[in-house]
Amino acid sequence: MSKLKIIANGIIKDxxxxxxxxGMCPTLGTTTSAINGFGMGxxxxxxxxxxxxxxxxxxxxxxxxxxxxxxxxxxSTFVTIVQLxxxxxxxxxxxxxxxxxxxxxxxxxxxxxxxxxANKNTVGDSACDGLGIGLGFTLSLTVIxxxxxxxxxxxAFGLKFISGDxxxxxVLAPGAFIVLGYLMVLFNKFVAKKE
Amino acid sequence: xxxxxxxxxxxxxxxxxxxxxxxxxPFLGVSKKVGTAVGMSAAVxxxxxxxxxxxxxxxxxxxxxxxxxxxxxxxxxLVIAGLVQMVEIILKKISPSLYQALGIFLPLITTNCAxxxxxxxxxxxxxxxxxxxxxxxNLGQSVVFATASAIGFGLAITLFSGIxxxxxxxxxxxxFRGVPIALITAxxxxxxxxxxxxxx
Numbered sequence: 001m002s003k004l005k006i007i008a009n010g011i012i013k014d015x016x017x018x019x020x021x022x023g024m025c026p027t028l029g030t031t032t033s034a035i036n037g038f039g040m041g042x043x044x045x046x047x048x049x050x051x052x053x054x055x056x057x058x059x060x061x062x063x064x065x066x067x068x069x070x071x072x073x074x075x076s077t078f079v080t081i082v083q084l085x086x087x088x089x090x091x092x093x094x095x096x097x098x099x100x101x102x103x104x105x106x107x108x109x110x111x112x113x114x115x116x117x118a119n120k121n122t123v124g125d126s127a128c129d130g131l132g133i134g135l136g137f138t139l140s141l142t143v144i145x146x147x148x149x150x151x152x153x154x155x156a157f158g159l160k161f162i163s164g165d166x167x168x169x170x171v172l173a174p175g176a177f178i179v180l181g182y183l184m185v186l187f188n189k190f191v192a193k194k195e
Numbered sequence: 196x197x198x199x200x201x202x203x204x205x206x207x208x209x210x211x212x213x214x215x216x217x218x219x220x221p222f223l224g225v226s227k228k229v230g231t232a233v234g235m236s237a238a239v240x241x242x243x244x245x246x247x248x249x250x251x252x253x254x255x256x257x258x259x260x261x262x263x264x265x266x267x268x269x270x271x272x273l274v275i276a277g278l279v280q281m282v283e284i285i286l287k288k289i290s291p292s293l294y295q296a297l298g299i300f301l302p303l304i305t306t307n308c309a310x311x312x313x314x315x316x317x318x319x320x321x322x323x324x325x326x327x328x329x330x331x332x333n334l335g336q337s338v339v340f341a342t343a344s345a346i347g348f349g350l351a352i353t354l355f356s357g358i359x360x361x362x363x364x365x366x367x368x369x370x371f372r373g374v375p376i377a378l379i380t381a382x383x384x385x386x387x388x389x390x391x392x393x394x395x
Contacts, residue, residue: 021223021374022220024216024219024220024223025216025217025218025219025220025308026216028216028219029215029216029217069273069276072272072273072276073269073273076268076269076272077269079268080265080266080268080269083268084265099217099312099315099316099319102267102268102311102315103217103308103311103312103315105268105272105311106272106305106306106307106308106311107308108220108306111306169386172389173213173214173216173385173388173389174382174383174385174386174389175382176216176382176385177378177379177381177382177385178378178379178382178383180378181374181375181376181377181378181379181382182375182379184374184375184378185370185371185375186370188370188375189370
C-alpha cells in the first residue's frame with residue numbers, strides 16, 4: 001500500500017468519527033467552536049503520530065502479554081508532553097479543552113491504531129497512518145465545531161457574520177449530539193452513494 | 196447538606212454523560228438492552244468509587260509530597276488499569292455469581308473515560324455549592340461525588356437503553372439507522388436534562 005493511500009484511507013474510508021465511530025467523548029465535548037475542535041484534533045494527531053512511530057519501532061521487543069499496559073505508558077507519555085506544552089504556550093486553549101487533554105490517553109482511536117496498525121507495520125507506514133487518521137479526526141472535529149458555531153452563535157472561526165444571538169442550544173450539550181447525528185446521516189448517504 | 200447538594204448536582208445538573216460528555220463509548224456501545232445497561236452501570240459505580248478513592252490518596256500522599264504532579268496522567272491510568280484487573284481477580288475468587296454478572300463489563304471499564312475523568316476532576320477542579328467559596332474536595336466528598344457521578348451515568352444509560360429497545364421496533368429511515376438515530380435521541384435526552392440546570 002502506498003503511503004498516500006494510507007493517509008487518504010484515514011481521512012475518508014476509516015474516518016475515526018464518522019466511519020469507525022471512535023473517540024466520541026472529545027468529539028462531543030470539545031466542538032463548541034471550530035477553533036476548539038481544530039485544537040483538540042491537532043493535539044490528538046500529535047499523540048497519534050508519535051505513539052504510532054514509537055510503538056511500531058518497539059513492538060517486537062514487547063512481550064505479547066504486557067503489550068496493552070506498555071502501549072498505555074507510551075501513549076500517556078506523549079499526552080503529558082502535549083499537556084505541558086499547551087499549558088506553557090496556549091494557556092487559553094488549554095483552559096477551554098480542560099479535562100479532555102489528559103483524557104486523550106483513554107481515547108480509543110489512539111490505542112485502537114496501536115493495536116490494529118502500528119504493531120504490525122513499519123515505522124514509516126505507521127507514521128502515515130497516524131497522520132491520516134489524525135487528519136481525519138481533526139477534519140471531522142473542525143466541521144462539527146464549525147456547524148455548531150454557525151448555528152449557535154452566528155460566527156465562524158471566531159468571526160461573527162450574523163448579527164444577534166444564534167440558537168444557544170447548539171453550543172450547549174444537546175446540540176453536540178444532534179449535530180453529530182445529522183452529520184453522520186449525511187456521511188452515510190455520501191459513502192453509500194459512492195459504493 | 197453539602198453531600199446532598201453534591202449528589203443532586205452530579206446526578207442531574209452536571210450529568211456526566213449528557214452534559215460533561217464522559218463515557219460516551221459505553222453509553223452508545225452497551226445500551227441496546229436494559230439488562231446489560233444495568234450491569235454496566237453497577238460495575239462502573241463500583242470501580243469509579245474505588246478508583247477515585249485510590250487516585251485521591253495517590254495524588255495527595257505520593258505525587259504532591261514528591262513534587263511529581265506531572266506524572267498524574269501516567270500514574271492515574273496505570274493505577275486504574277491495575278485496579279480493574281485486581282477487582283476482576285478478587286471478584287472471581289470470592290463471589291463467582293457477582294463475577295458472572297459484572298465480569299464481561301470489567302475489562303471495558305479501563306478505557307471508560309468517565310473513570311479517569313472523574314478521578315482527574317476531583318483533584319483538578321474546585322467546587323462550590325450552596326453559595327460557599329469554591330474549594331478542593333476532601334476524601335469523603337470525592338468518593339461521594341464519584342459514586343453520584345456513576346449513578347448519573349447509570350441513570351442516563353438505563354433510560355437510554357429503554358428508549359433504544361423501542362427504537363429497534365420502529366421503522367427508521369436507512370441513513371439514520373444505528374448510531375445517528377441514537378445520537379439524536381441522546382440529544383433530546385440532554386435537552387430534557389438541561390431542565391435541571393440552576394436547581395443547585
